[in-house]
Amino acid sequence: MLSIVLVGTGNIAENLFHALRTTQHSRLIQIVGRNPVALQKFQKDVQTTSDLDQIAEADIYILAVSDSAIRSVSQKLSQRKGIVVHTSGATPMDALVSERKGVFYPLQTFTKGRILDFSGIPICIEASDVQLLETLREIAKSISKKVYEVNSEKRKKLHIAAVFTNNFSNHLFHIGEMICEEDNLPFELLKPLLLETVQKLEILSPFEAQTGPARRKDIESMRRHLEQLSSDEHKKLYRLLSESIAKTYEEKL
Amino acid sequence: MLSIVLVGTGNIAENLFHALRTTQHSRLIQIVGRNPVALQKFQKDVQTTSDLDQIAEADIYILAVSDSAIRSVSQKLSQRKGIVVHTSGATPMDALVSERKGVFYPLQTFTKGRILDFSGIPICIEASDVQLLETLREIAKSISKKVYEVNSEKRKKLHIAAVFTNNFSNHLFHIGEMICEEDNLPFELLKPLLLETVQKLEILSPFEAQTGPARRKDIESMRRHLEQLSSDEHKKLYRLLSESIAKTYEEKL
Numbered sequence: 001m002l003s004i005v006l007v008g009t010g011n012i013a014e015n016l017f018h019a020l021r022t023t024q025h026s027r028l029i030q031i032v033g034r035n036p037v038a039l040q041k042f043q044k045d046v047q048t049t050s051d052l053d054q055i056a057e058a059d060i061y062i063l064a065v066s067d068s069a070i071r072s073v074s075q076k077l078s079q080r081k082g083i084v085v086h087t088s089g090a091t092p093m094d095a096l097v098s099e100r101k102g103v104f105y106p107l108q109t110f111t112k113g114r115i116l117d118f119s120g121i122p123i124c125i126e127a128s129d130v131q132l133l134e135t136l137r138e139i140a141k142s143i144s145k146k147v148y149e150v151n152s153e154k155r156k157k158l159h160i161a162a163v164f165t166n167n168f169s170n171h172l173f174h175i176g177e178m179i180c181e182e183d184n185l186p187f188e189l190l191k192p193l194l195l196e197t198v199q200k201l202e203i204l205s206p207f208e209a210q211t212g213p214a215r216r217k218d219i220e221s222m223r224r225h226l227e228q229l230s231s232d233e234h235k236k237l238y239r240l241l242s243e244s245i246a247k248t249y250e251e252k253l
Numbered sequence: 254m255l256s257i258v259l260v261g262t263g264n265i266a267e268n269l270f271h272a273l274r275t276t277q278h279s280r281l282i283q284i285v286g287r288n289p290v291a292l293q294k295f296q297k298d299v300q301t302t303s304d305l306d307q308i309a310e311a312d313i314y315i316l317a318v319s320d321s322a323i324r325s326v327s328q329k330l331s332q333r334k335g336i337v338v339h340t341s342g343a344t345p346m347d348a349l350v351s352e353r354k355g356v357f358y359p360l361q362t363f364t365k366g367r368i369l370d371f372s373g374i375p376i377c378i379e380a381s382d383v384q385l386l387e388t389l390r391e392i393a394k395s396i397s398k399k400v401y402e403v404n405s406e407k408r409k410k411l412h413i414a415a416v417f418t419n420n421f422s423n424h425l426f427h428i429g430e431m432i433c434e435e436d437n438l439p440f441e442l443l444k445p446l447l448l449e450t451v452q453k454l455e456i457l458s459p460f461e462a463q464t465g466p467a468r469r470k471d472i473e474s475m476r477r478h479l480e481q482l483s484s485d486e487h488k489k490l491y492r493l494l495s496e497s498i499a500k501t502y503e504e505k506l
Binding site: 067090107108109111114116120121122124146148150153154156157158159160161162163164165166167168169170171172173174175176177179180182183185186187188189190191192193194195196197198199200201202203204205206207209210211212213214215221224225228229233234236237238240241244245247248 | 320343360361362364367369373374375377399401403406407409410411412413414415416417418419420421422423424425426427428429430432433435436438439440441442443444445446447448449450451452453454455456457458459460462463464465466467468474477478481482486487489490491493494497498500501
């Protein structure tokens with residue numbers, strides 16, 4: 001059975017901890033974090049340390065730390081025999097100093113205190129050689145049904161696509177909420193719409209699913225909407241996004 | 254028991270038809286549509302007509318037609334005793350010619366052939382007098398747990414908020430899919446992320462839920478993302494949305 005040390009105590013680490021605890025395939029032997037307070041919630045289930053020099057010997061070290069800390073933590077582990085992997089979408093595998101290395105990137109947005117069912121979360125793996133790749137694939141498969149091999153170059157693009165679909169769309173939800181608040185309308189009103197916007201993508205591509213004034217080139221509705229918007233920034237976003245939608249359906253005619 | 258005639262055969266009409274059929278509160282007596290072919294799917298369950306002069310007498314006429322057809326259809330019904338309501342987010346109540354009128358706006362995105370559970374869909378009602386409002390409230394409550402009184406002015410704003418949260422975010426999903434396709438990555442990879450982006454709004458506001466390089470002012474990551482984007486239009490959207498996010502968190506510091 002493979003032994004695993006998890007470095008990090010943030011949202012990804014917490015979710016990985018819960019997923020790895022339930023699998024019989026590997027054994028989580030230690031959690032490492034600089035902040036002793038953040039380690040407390042793990043202490044009753046697994047050995048912990050806040051001292052990077054006290055990291056246990058393991059087959060695999062999973063770094064669930066911030067992008068900027070990956071290099072320095074991997075330096076600490078560079079003389080170890082075990083495989084060192086990071087969990088970052090934006091960081092190339094080569095940021096790791098070790099020779100035997102890889103990436104174990106769960107493509108999801110993780111929230112403090114919210115433990116997700118890992119079995120539906122895509123895990124993108126990459127490794128410095130074929131045998132390590134198979135090892136990572138087995139671990140990934142033991143906690144998720146969706147395992148993909150994605151190299152550093154492609155993972156970078158995937159991360160940008162994730163920024164568009166997660167960060168940027170969440171910002172549009174925030175704007176929707178602000179527009180509601182201006183008129184004392186509860187944001188609750190929009191939530192079923194948000195959910196269905198995503199759920200309908202089970203049967204339609206986003207290209208097919210598009211509706212609204214920009215898609216049907218309803219200039220009059222768009223003009224009225226722009227008139228109604230009080231924020232110049234919202235107007236600018238409304239224009240640019242509407243133009244981009246209109247262009248999308250022009251090109252494909 | 255109130256009798257209802259439904260005018261329209263599109264996605265809203267189809268979903269309303271299924272919801273109204275299940276309630277004991279009112280009786281759907283007829284479906285009206287110009288296109289006989291579109292009427293076929295209703296014929297085994299309810300009387301239909303494609304002749305606007307053959308519309309049955311009813312307590313309520315619900316117009317689930319395109320915005321541009323609301324006025325002309327309501328003209329046809331202007332001499333009737335029954336209440337005439339439309340189902341449009343973007344159209345003021347006064348677009349209806351009748352004296353006894355109202356709005357019955359289900360705030361949701363409806364897809365051809367996809368029948369949703371109406372009980373979770375917010376219905377925004379408005380009426381020309383208090384008694385009619387109560388009648389509409391009862392019908393709405395008989396098919397949905399979420400009934401809100403929203404006047405024409407506020408409904409217009411709500412509709413704009415819906416464009417941001419539904420149409421615009423769906424377009425970002427389309428861009429996400431295009432970025433994936435460039436590198437032969439399956440869009441499936443992003444779907445759990447999309448779903449969680451919306452589901453986490455059950456416990457966090459979009460403002461609180463935001464993550465990513467723009468929120469944490471990670472200039473270096475944003476610069477690298479822009480470098481990676483091949484489309485000038487995507488670059489423009491990336492910049493404007495990132496600036497808007499950065500500004501959101503600056504202002505609130």
